[in-house]
Amino acid sequence: MRDLAAGFSYLLKGQRWMARHGRHYGFGLLPGLMTLVLYVAALVALALWGEDAVAWSTPFADHWSSPWQGLFRGFLTAVLFALGLLLAVLTFTAVTLLIGQPFYENLSEKVDRDVSPDGTAPESGLPLWRELWISARDSLRILVRAALWGVLLFACGFLPFVGQTVVPVIGFFVTGFFLTEELTAVALQRRGVELRARLTLLRSRRTLVWGFGTPLAVAFLVPFVAVFLMPGAVAGATLMARDLLGEENAGDGPEDEPEEEAVTS
Numbered sequence: 001m002r003d004l005a006a007g008f009s010y011l012l013k014g015q016r017w018m019a020r021h022g023r024h025y026g027f028g029l030l031p032g033l034m035t036l037v038l039y040v041a042a043l044v045a046l047a048l049w050g051e052d053a054v055a056w057s058t059p060f061a062d063h064w065s066s067p068w069q070g071l072f073r074g075f076l077t078a079v080l081f082a083l084g085l086l087l088a089v090l091t092f093t094a095v096t097l098l099i100g101q102p103f104y105e106n107l108s109e110k111v112d113r114d115v116s117p118d119g120t121a122p123e124s125g126l127p128l129w130r131e132l133w134i135s136a137r138d139s140l141r142i143l144v145r146a147a148l149w150g151v152l153l154f155a156c157g158f159l160p161f162v163g164q165t166v167v168p169v170i171g172f173f174v175t176g177f178f179l180t181e182e183l184t185a186v187a188l189q190r191r192g193v194e195l196r197a198r199l200t201l202l203r204s205r206r207t208l209v210w211g212f213g214t215p216l217a218v219a220f221l222v223p224f225v226a227v228f229l230m231p232g233a234v235a236g237a238t239l240m241a242r243d244l245l246g247e248e249n250a251g252d253g254p255e256d257e258p259e260e261e262a263v264t265s
Helices: 002-020 022-057 068-099 101-115 128-156 162-190 195-203 206-219 223-244 259-264
Strands: none
Touching: 002 022, 002 206, 002 223, 022 068, 022 101, 022 223, 068 101, 068 128, 068 162, 068 223, 101 128, 101 162, 101 223, 128 162, 128 195, 162 195, 162 206, 162 223, 195 206, 206 223
């Protein structure tokens, strides 16, 4: 239970860090806003032309009598839009982190410098294109793992009683774990920690990870909310990554940086 509370405290510390360093908040919002615009445009296009796509893909129903043709294609159109919305929710964080890699990398470095006793932050030393490639590759691997869990939980959802009570709870914990992996990857990748080592590290402190990621997963069900929480989530994940690696902090939490130092950093 102590680790569970500690994980949630890192979530709060991250949001508090952003509140104390508000001049970085707008910078951290940009990737989420760009991703939101892209996803909204895609969903609007799906709503406008989804029915045409369903009609094109079901030519065998062209000669069905009314009302069966309309009911059948209307159902498929609704399912198509629901799947698109679900995919948007599941992939929003990964896509935002991919688009915002340079933004969140910079933000994570600022958090590291703020809490580090010597005021420094680890650097990967890799060119930007290489960092983007590693981030995209690892995000795809995590998405595949999450999809496998999703299929399993979907199948278990048909079990009487358990599927409507236990399975959704497990789903939030699973989502919280993978969400935490994506967020801590910003700081851990910069330290040269590979995906397999990151997963091993997170599994060693599952309760801590669940305390951080599960409440965030619930909040991130609404992508619009995710936009505003993402900068603080990256800050909190950086603080938690330092804990997981046993790195020393200047204090119990991030402190306000002097104005002169903030400008130069």
